[in-house]
Amino acid sequence: xxxxxxxxxxxxxxxxxxxxxxxxxxxxxxxxxxxxxxxxxxxxxxxxxxxxxxxxxxxxxxxxxxxxxxxxxxxxxxxxxxxxxxxxxxxxxxxxxxxxxxxxxxxxxxxxxxxxxxxxxxxxxxxxxxxxxxxxxxxxxxx
Amino acid sequence: xxxxxxxxxxxxxxxxxxxxxxxxxxxxxxxxxxxxxxxxxxxxxxxxxxxxxxxxxxxxxxxxxxxxxxxxxxxxxxxxxxxxxxxxxxxxxxxxxxxxxxxxxxxxxxxxxxxxxxxxxxxxxxxxxxxxxxxxxxxxxxxxxxxxxxxxxxxxxxxxxxxxxxxxxxxxxxxxxxxxxxxxxxxxxxxxxxxxxxxxxxxxxxxxxxxxxxxxxxxxxxxxxxxxxxxxxxxxxxxxxxxxxxxxxxxxxxxxxxxxxxxxxxxxxxxxxxxxxxx
Numbered sequence: 001x002x003x004x005x006x007x008x009x010x011x012x013x014x015x016x017x018x019x020x021x022x023x024x025x026x027x028x029x030x031x032x033x034x035x036x037x038x039x040x041x042x043x044x045x046x047x048x049x050x051x052x053x054x055x056x057x058x059x060x061x062x063x064x065x066x067x068x069x070x071x072x073x074x075x076x077x078x079x080x081x082x083x084x085x086x087x088x089x090x091x092x093x094x095x096x097x098x099x100x101x102x103x104x105x106x107x108x109x110x111x112x113x114x115x116x117x118x119x120x121x122x123x124x125x126x127x128x129x130x131x132x133x134x135x136x137x138x139x140x141x142x143x
Numbered sequence: 144x145x146x147x148x149x150x151x152x153x154x155x156x157x158x159x160x161x162x163x164x165x166x167x168x169x170x171x172x173x174x175x176x177x178x179x180x181x182x183x184x185x186x187x188x189x190x191x192x193x194x195x196x197x198x199x200x201x202x203x204x205x206x207x208x209x210x211x212x213x214x215x216x217x218x219x220x221x222x223x224x225x226x227x228x229x230x231x232x233x234x235x236x237x238x239x240x241x242x243x244x245x246x247x248x249x250x251x252x253x254x255x256x257x258x259x260x261x262x263x264x265x266x267x268x269x270x271x272x273x274x275x276x277x278x279x280x281x282x283x284x285x286x287x288x289x290x291x292x293x294x295x296x297x298x299x300x301x302x303x304x305x306x307x308x309x310x311x312x313x314x315x316x317x318x319x320x321x322x323x324x325x326x327x328x329x330x331x332x333x334x335x336x337x338x339x340x341x342x343x344x345x346x347x348x349x350x351x352x353x354x355x356x357x358x359x360x361x362x363x364x365x366x367x368x369x370x371x372x373x374x375x376x377x378x379x380x381x382x383x384x385x386x387x388x389x390x391x392x393x394x395x396x397x398x399x400x401x402x403x404x405x406x407x408x409x410x411x412x413x414x415x416x417x418x419x420x421x422x
Contacts, residue, residue: 046206046294049301050195063182063190065197067356069207070349088179094355096182118395119207121355123182123190140196142203 025081029137032079036109040075045141052138061127070119077111078138086129094121201246201331202297211346216251219334232374235319236418239326249296257288273310321363336408348399354392383414
């Protein structure tokens with residue numbers, strides 16, 4: 001019976017990955033980050049309909065490429081699933097140099113606000129000071 | 144009667160104190176933190192790219208343009224796109240251009256045009272066997288267009304595009320997702336350069352710099368299965384994108400001239416036409 005349950009959970013997990021369904025950890029991180037991004041939406045920022053789920057721990061940050069437009073303002077918001085503090089969001093230019101951002105950090109959430117001077121490629125990095133690996137969800141909004 | 148400052152001052156203080164909870168929450172905990180170390184070459188190479196976040200939406204592109212003046216969006220409408228083809232690659236590319244048309248209609252605040260385009264998007268989605276999942280979106284688009292809810296329409300269009308891509312993924316048609324993104328970006332570029340040809344503005348011209356984005360899209364084309372990659376239209380799109388990549392790859396401090404913008408407009412208009420006609 002236990003073996004059957006194990007097979008079923010593996011099958012369901014596989015199906016979740018295959019069809020893009022969220023795991024419980026992803027759902028928690030997604031829900032928390034939407035809370036934070038809602039505050040920026042109240043300030044007129046529009047939320048992109050896309051999410052980035054990843055796993056982060058101390059010394060193992062994750063970076064994603066984004067293509068931004070000068071003149072727009074952006075907020076990149078992240079939250080982790082395990083509730084640990086120490087999450088941070090940073091932005092880098094196309095050469096990997098850090099750009100000045102407005103940072104937000106509270107509880108298990110973090111965000112970086114940025115208005116690029118030049119259109120083009122940027123990197124958004126999510127890092128954590130917690131040693132244990134945690135699932136995070138990042139979304140972004142613009143205005 | 145008390146002097147005006149006696150009642151005016153408390154009112155001003157009250158107004159300053161009563162901020163929206165969202166704005167306040169957003170500011171709480173914000174600070175300028177010390178800059179992190181630069182990313183290493185290995186970290187730059189390991190950075191992931193996601194279609195749903197790495198490729199900007201036409202709406203994001205157009206939002207930046209709105210800040211540089213009052214664009215004549217109506218001038219960028221085009222005649223209805225034929226949706227009778229049977230080539231799936233062409234249909235996916237066309238779907239991308241149509242969704243971009245939806246954003247243009249929203250910017251122009253033309254409800255009827257939004258509804259017409261929404262109908263065409265649904266018809267094309269149906270031909271790609273993804274209509275069930277976008278049907279509900281189509282109804283919302285019609286409703287928002289009737290109500291003149293332009294902000295919601297912008298969000299609904301992006302959600303529709305993602306819904307289509309998700310459905311393509313579920314139908315094991317992942318390869319077509321790239322083509323939807325390319326169609327949207329090309330049509331968006333044609334529109335922005337079209338506005339600039341009408342009325343040149345250096346601030347808007349600076350927005351055309353997107354070298355990495357075209358590189359990303361071409362990279363995805365190179366990963367397509369042989370059969371799709373050798374499709375006559377896809378070959379044409381890939382070749383034209385190479386030319387367009389050169390036109391949008393300029394240093395951050397360069398402002399494209401009116402002539403450079405015109406060349407890009409001609410290139411993107413040619414490609415949009417090829418996508419539309421399949422020739």
